[in-house]
Amino acid sequence: MKESESPGQVRAVLGCTVLLALFAVDFYFDVRERDLFSWMDPYQYFDFARGVMEGNEVFDRFEIPSIYPFFVMPLLSGGATVPAALWINVLAVPILFYALHRLARELEFETPSSVIGLLVLSSPMLVGLSRSLYVEFVLSALFALAFAFWLQFLKRMDIRSAVVFGVAFVIAFMTKLTLPVFMILPVAGAAIGHLAMKAPRSAANLLAAAGIPIVIATAIHVVIFAPSLGYYFTVASTSLPFMFLMGPVDWFSWTSATYYFREIGETFLFLLTPFLGLAAWFAGPAVRRFDLGQLASPRAAIWLWLLSPVLILILHPLKEPRHVAASIVPAVLLVVAGIEGISNPRVKRAALACAVVLAGMQYLAVTQGIIEAPYFLDRSLHYKELRGQMLTTDTRRLYDPSPEPVHAQHWNFNQNVAIAGFASNEALSLVWQGFPGVVFDLDTFDDPVGHFDDVPYERFEDLFFLAGINSYNRRCGWHGYQSTLSREAVVANAEILILNDEGTGEILRQFPNHKHFASIAREQGTIHLLRSTTPTEPYRALYAREFLRRHPKLDDEETKVVGIEILLTALLDGDPALVEATRREFGLHQDTTPPLRNIYWIAGYPRLIELTTMLPVD
Structure with a gap:
């Protein structure tokens, strides 16, 4: 040596x-x-x-x-x-x-x-x-x-x-x-x-x-x-x-x-x-x-x-x-x-x-948050408190029959949620917490790089993933977005808005049709929760109907895939009239064979789908 x-x-x-x-x-x-x-x-x-x-x-x-x-x-x-x-x-x-x-x-x-x-x-x-x-x-x-x-x-x-x-x-x-x-x-x-x-x-x-x-x-x-x-x-x-x-x-x-x-x-x-x-x-x-x-x-x-x-x-x-x-x-x-x-x-x-x-x-x-890096997340999102505020202000008894852990997934599924003002990795965290509910990150709409609707409307898929992939790509620095619904449709039908305010308060004034119901202080800002004051349509149903409009000659098997998405939404929302109307429209009966093409691939969906057989719909 x-x-x-x-x-x-x-x-x-x-x-x-x-x-x-x-x-x-x-x-x-x-x-x-x-x-x-x-x-x-x-x-x-x-x-x-x-x-x-x-x-x-x-x-x-x-x-x-x-x-x-x-x-x-x-x-x-x-x-x-x-x-x-x-x-x-x-x-x-x-x-x-x-x-x-x-x-x-x-x-x-x-x-x-x-x-x-x-x-x-x-x-x-x-x-x-x-x-x-x-x-x-x-x-x-x-x-x-x-x-x-x-x-x-x-x-x-x-x-x-x-x-x-x-x-x-x-x-x-x-x-x-x-x-x-x-x-x-x-x-x-x-x-x-x-x-x-x-x-x-x-x-x-x-x-x-x-x-x-x-x-x-x-x-x-x-x-x-x-x-x-x-x-x-x-x-x-x-x-x-x-x-x-x-x-x-x-x-x-x-x-x-x-x-x-x-x-x-x-x-x-x-x-x-x-x-x-x-x-x-x-x-x-x-x-x-x-x-x-x-x-x-x-x-x-x-x-x-x-x-x-x-x-x-x-x-x-x-x-x-x-x-x-x-x-x-x-x-x-x-x-x-x-x-x-x-x-x-x-x-x-x-x-x-x-x-x-x-x-x-x-x-x-x-x-220090001056630049964003893929995967970097350094603050609490206070999600337990956020979720508590959202649940306590939802007075519907619809979810009472749902056992845990399906209860939480049932509630999530029925929510139309939009978020704004969060760093990209924080936004993705909220998207995943919302599963299987659809969560749109409004900041992806504001990014001018590119929005494309050819893939989402070429083949019908799970809207949770189609909306979430935009936040996923944004946090990786890739700004090419898959467009399913317009920003206007997302905001108009958002039952809950989760907004990150860095201190100006300006973000609250952008949504006049939503009423503020809770705020949670966090490091370097405040998270605001707003609830819609007007009737809304489920994001999944909006995407499904738009897909059918763009494909008037869709084959029977693919039509069944879209119809079951609308039916699942109606069943979990506890709307018996819509359930019956959807079954008639798409020829779906209680003993209908499931479609060959499964779009519900993420773990958690099977239990949720099984829950629909136990829920009262009349």
Whole structure:
């Protein structure tokens, strides 16, 4: 060991410890009052972890093929709360720092690993993911660790490096089964490089070292978690047509092809993006002198790590920023490589100092709400109090026969809700809390980027999802909206408005046909609740009728799908006259065979539909 290595390691440990402490303190103040997650996936992880802890779930029956809930589970032993679960992200930071330290050593960087850690943690995408229960923050740390030992294996070709890489990769792979897309190009590049150097045995060793962990992890999943493997052939894939609505709809468009490349600049690096250009500039001479053997180098592996998911996932129509989040680490490593490529020591130090300042600025910009980052949520929405106010002012006895937990879903289903003034991640949280009721985010109507009605009116679908996907895409930074109802129709038929007022009071004056009935103070503002003073029509019925108007020659089977949506709405609203009229109009009787095409795919709908057989409708 060199004499300088020990003090350097001490400084790295001290620097990373200080950085971890600062991050943890800021994290604590951001999440201590959190009461909601923002969408379905975090609740699936949370509810399963809590269910296993309480003995209500069987450990091998999780519907998503992931071991992630088992990481979260110990954190819930002191109380199953949102803040408690989110601390899994802080626990992943030391793993991330250790991985960065090893990566920096393999790449022979001079920059302290604590500085690299600061640059990584400043990524707007990672800041957002650190405040959510999506798997990708932890996955980024686990895969960075695996890749550090992959680089070590590239250099040494030893069994120890291969085994440690394999163990780390198996854990990461079992955390998320799409992980191999991050390894395809690095492995292929390294194998091609060794073949070009006339080292076929080394190429074979590389393929074995990468392939064996995949086989092992897959075998474990097949044996232990077999019921969950269907997830990637249904919801997570594209067998459900409306999953295409996440991100650009036109699969083969330029916008879709460049989606993840834009994310590198917008949410991976943001203010640090020019330094990635610097890395590309310094890589220019090597590219001009390129030979295939260079693909086996550690620097090439980092470039291929960044590009592998960005290029491969172009072919997948469902696009979302977090799907490539594990490539934030190589993007930052290339930023550091670009800075270290500067030959003048003073300029190099100035560039590194500039990068550190910019990193601090963008971290603060996200955490202080100056800019929005995907998945970032740092305030309580006081939803328990909000819901209590909405329920106590609804005097109808319609919901009394509904048992829990269907009672809450029954009430939600019957509500027309519109929201406005919320940050995008807050808005999505409210949309999900409203399930299966339809919740429209009025701010998506005000976004001038684009509204399209061809998809919603080409094929009839669940309006909860069609309305919610707009908020989902908005929080991911994608502003292309699926138009079902006009803003005027949404506002006119909103039974409840939930408005976030940052202090001006102007937002209340925009809705003269709604009466204010409650306010809830929150950090940096007030949430107002308004109820309609005029009769309303269910959003679902409005969409269904408009769909029928646009398709006067709809075939019988599809007409039945639309008719059952109208019938379900009437049944749950307790309107016997409308129930009978709908049955006559669409030829639907109590023993009618359900339509072959199911639009009620989200868990919770089956119990609600079963409830309709028990409700009195006359």
